[in-house]
Amino acid sequence: MIRLNGKGPRVAAVVLAGALAACEAAVLEPEFDTDVETFVGLMNDHRATVGCEPLTWISEVANVAQAHSVDMVERDFFDHTNPDGLSPFDRMAAAGLQLSRGAENIAWGYGTADAVLQGWLDSPGHRSNIENCALTEHGVGLYQTRWTHLFRTP
Secondary structure (H helix, E strand, C coil): CEECCCCCCEEEEEEEECCCCCCCCCCCCCCCCHHHHHHHHHHHHHHHHCCCCCCEECHHHHHHHHHHHHHHHHCCEECCCCCCCCCHHHHHHHCCCCCCEEEEEEEECCCCHHHHHHHHHCCHHHHHHHCCCCCCEEEEEEECCEEEEEEEEC
């Protein structure tokens, strides 16, 4: 787990292929703001330049992403795995979201949609997630400057 002691933006990426069993859990409703809307447009425009279809927005995936962004702020950590040991795929499964393929990008300290997209595109792992045409759905969470971008293919 990465503790938030340093200054400047940070990014991290994780990828998983394989099925997860579905569970039920309550999730937070994301606040869809203009930064998230701008990010989604820019990111899908970028995907088109590499021959990928736009990702489909799934509110339930966005709920899981938003909950993780809030959790990272409230519990002062920056990691794909939360302090309870739950991975992004565990969190999606707990929300009843099945997947055959999934990925997560997280970022901290980027104040704009343009900046976080550029930060992720400058990182090979993050770029790979964004440009993975096999991933078809997504949701984005943003709380303060903690970004969570969850991808999945059901």
